[in-house]
Amino acid sequence: MASSSASCASNYDVFLSKSSTLSFRGEDTRHSIVSHLYEALTSRGIATFKDDKRLELGDHISEELQRAIEGSDFAVVVLSENYPTSRWCLMELQSIMELQVEGRLGVFPVFYSVEPSAVRYQLGSFDLEGYQRDPKLADVVPKWRQALKLIADLSGVASGQCIDEATMVRKIVEDISRRKTLKHKIDFRNIVGVDTHMQGLKSLLDMDSNNDEVRMIGIWGMGGIGKTTIAKCLYDQLSSQFTTSYFTQDIKGIHKDLDLLHLQNKLLYNTLGDDIRPWSVEAGCEVIASRLGNHKVLLVLDGVDKLAQIHALAKEPNHHNHPR
Incomplete structure (x- = not known):
């Protein structure tokens, strides 16, 4: 279980899940994807923790490992077919997902x-x-089941959606690099009345509600x-509470189909890491609904001046009813 105390400053940008590097359980990943990921992350200046020690220390993960997880901004978890055959893997995942929640x-x-559905x-x-x-x-075991469901969502x-392993590693590193940039908090303390504005907006968002409806x-x-x-x-305050998030730059004046298609592709790439490129605005709406409809997404559109901009990205308030 995650400790209730965490360091104020992160020691690492990324915790590269140790459970996927274990020689006794992770031979399918230790000498391939994990080593490539570690090299690619560190070469981009992303401080990455990868512990090659064994986890078989008892019924709990070590305090050293727990501190490393808590002292990281992100955790990259490689889920291979052998992953759940070790209870230490599942202990680590439970700790990671408790901190994510x-x-x-x-x-x-x-x-x-592996397919995300097999994990889910x-x-x-x-x-x-x-x-x-x-x-x-x-x-x-129920906590492990919940952790697996949470991470699958x-x-x-997914390796099956990538042309090759090099492409997959590049997509992961690019996404982590983007998330790392977004994570740096901005100091808004000197803005007059900002607390009042935040209270009003959060009240409208009703984040604590169990209602799955889309809030606009x-x-x-x-x-x-x-x-x-x-x-x-x-x-800045809420993005970490969502599965994925995206803040558009000023989109004022964007209303032609070609421009809206570009906007849709940017949303899909920045939230899912996929360069899907829908062929029409209508097709893009369907892709966004099906791919993001069951995720908890924070989307901020800056500079909206045409209804078509909203319709292209979040037209229907019932996207969550679409199948996964």
């Missing part, structure tokens, strides 16, 4: 030769029934009064 850790799943519904090697029969593990990368909020007013600044402040 608390908004203290960004998590990026890599589905390596615990099929095949991800069936934890064998652990459930162990009386010593009866209390923790996050936006990440508009900030309206004459030019120069700080609408963009207020939106940036809200995004």
Whole structure:
């Protein structure tokens, strides 16, 4: 279980999930994707923790490993077919996902030769029934099941959707680099009235509600009064609580189909890491609804001056009803 105390400053940008590098469980990843990921991340100046020590230390992950997880901004978890065959892997995942739910850790799943649905519904090697029969593990298995479901619902990368491993590594590193840039908090303390604005907007968003409906909020007013600044402040405070998020730059004047298609592609690439390029605005709407409809997404559109801009990206308030 995650410790209640965390360091004020992060020691690492990325925690590269140790469970996928274990020689006794992770021979399918240790000498390929994980080593390539580590080299690619560090070469981009991204401080990455990768522990090659063994995890078989008892019924809990080591304090050293726990501190490394808590001291990271992001965790990259490589889920291979052998991943769930080790209970230490699942202990680590439980700790990672507890921090993710608390908004203290960004998590990026890599589905390596496994389908996200197999992880989500615990099929095949991800069936934890064998652990459930162990009386010593009866209390923790439900937590492992929940952790697997949670990570399967996050936006990440699946090897089956990439041309080759090099392409997959590049997409992961680019996404982590982008998220790292977005994570740097902006100091809004000197903006007059910002706390009042935040309270009002958060009340409208009703983040604590169990309602799955899409919330659309508009900030309206004459030019120069700080609408963009207020939106940036809200995004800065809330983005970590969402599965994925995207803040558009000023889109004023964008209304032609070609420009809207470019806008749709930017949204899909920045939230999913996929260069999908829909062939029409209508097709793009369907792709956005199907790919993002069951994710918790924060989308901020800056400079909206045409209804077509909203319709191209978030037309229907019931996107969550679309199938996965």
